[in-house]
Amino acid sequence: MKEGNILSAIYTGKTKNLGVIGYPIHHSLSPVIQNTALQSMHLDYAYIAMPVRENELEAAVKGLKALNFTGFNITIPHKINIIKYLDEIDQSASLIGAVNTVLIKNDRLYGYNTDYEGFISAFQSVKFTLKRINTVVLGAGGAARAVIYGLLHAGVGSVHIAARNAEKAKKLANDFKELGNISSSDWNEKMFQEILPKTDLLVNTTPLGMDMYIDKMPPVDITMLPSNAFVYDIIYTPEKTKLLVEAEKYGYTVLNGEYMLAGQGAAALEKWSGCGKIDVDLMRIALHEALLKKL
Structure with missing residues (x-):
């Protein structure tokens, strides 16, 4: 999917919100791969990148919950510190010792690690x-x-x-x-x-x-x-x-690592959307094209 198609998406009051938090975050390509997949599946979701400094993490988590976000990804430097703010953590994430994906459901925060x-x-x-x-x-x-x-x-x-x-x-x-x-x-x-x-x-x-x-x-x-x-x-x-x-x-x-990045994104999207198999190849191609544009 071309970048122009992503920008032409129509968002409404019913659009469900997703995103990624970290710092710095301007370089993240997660919005590209996630929005490409969301639009290909005709899902009314929007995914954005949000800069959150280390001392802002607790406030950011409370804010995302208050704003009724469906979920969010976590990247450097928050993958470990996020755990203390979650209600439940998946066994794999517990063993790995880090969370990169949070699902917000029924006013509770569930942590996962989709990197593996x-x-x-x-x-x-x-x-x-x-x-x-x-x-x-x-x-x-x-x-x-x-x-x-x-x-x-x-x-x-x-x-x-x-x-x-x-x-x-x-x-x-x-x-x-x-x-x-x-x-x-x-x-x-x-x-x-x-x-x-x-x-x-x-x-x-x-x-x-x-x-x-x-x-x-x-x-x-x-x-x-x-x-x-x-x-x-x-x-x-x-x-x-x-x-x-x-x-x-x-x-x-x-x-x-292109497949790994696209794959962890697909696994996260499965948890947020409740949909079955996500087209990880589509996400990887979108990632690859975005990387080529940066050259």
Whole structure:
């Protein structure tokens, strides 16, 4: 759907309101992908981006509830702090320790984490099977938590966390040890080098490859991966990080974070609208076109 069609939508007093809060938020492409999907489904909803500073979060949540919003997304820096203002939190969000989606229903606020759903849905789109495979997750931050939960929930054989901070990686592994076979190491350790040849899926959750780190990548010897390995970088801008460029150079199948962003948006929209299957491909295409316009 073209941007012009989005701007030509007619909103009425019956239009249901949705949005995303964070700070900064001007760069968010969630309004593009959500409004594209809403209009394609002929749903009378409007989705907007709302800047909310850290010290404004409580007031913003009360305001959105008072204004009868149907729901909203949460991004940096509120994904953890939002939890204290919710009435109920989904089990997956509780385990991940962060909420990115809130549903407001019957005067109550319900928190979810659809990041892991978006991450997993990408594999369905490219028909890659996760069952019983060996996986490596690079990084031990907040994004890694959603990815690790998603992998273990999907039934992978093992997850190894490799990060610059070995203690942080160890703690993260300990947080999820009840869900499956999980281990950790410093990514400069010999142990990590020995794991790479047995890795079916390598996932980067670090910021290395984007913004000020655009010429960097995690210290991984790509050539040590099996020839049929899959390399997934959850960064979506640039379209191909240095890690993905290197992986493609050696013939590996690669994927960036566009599917994850579109997928988490689709999962959120399902919860808000109560509709069945959302067209995630339409959302991803809208995202991709919006990113191209920014170049």
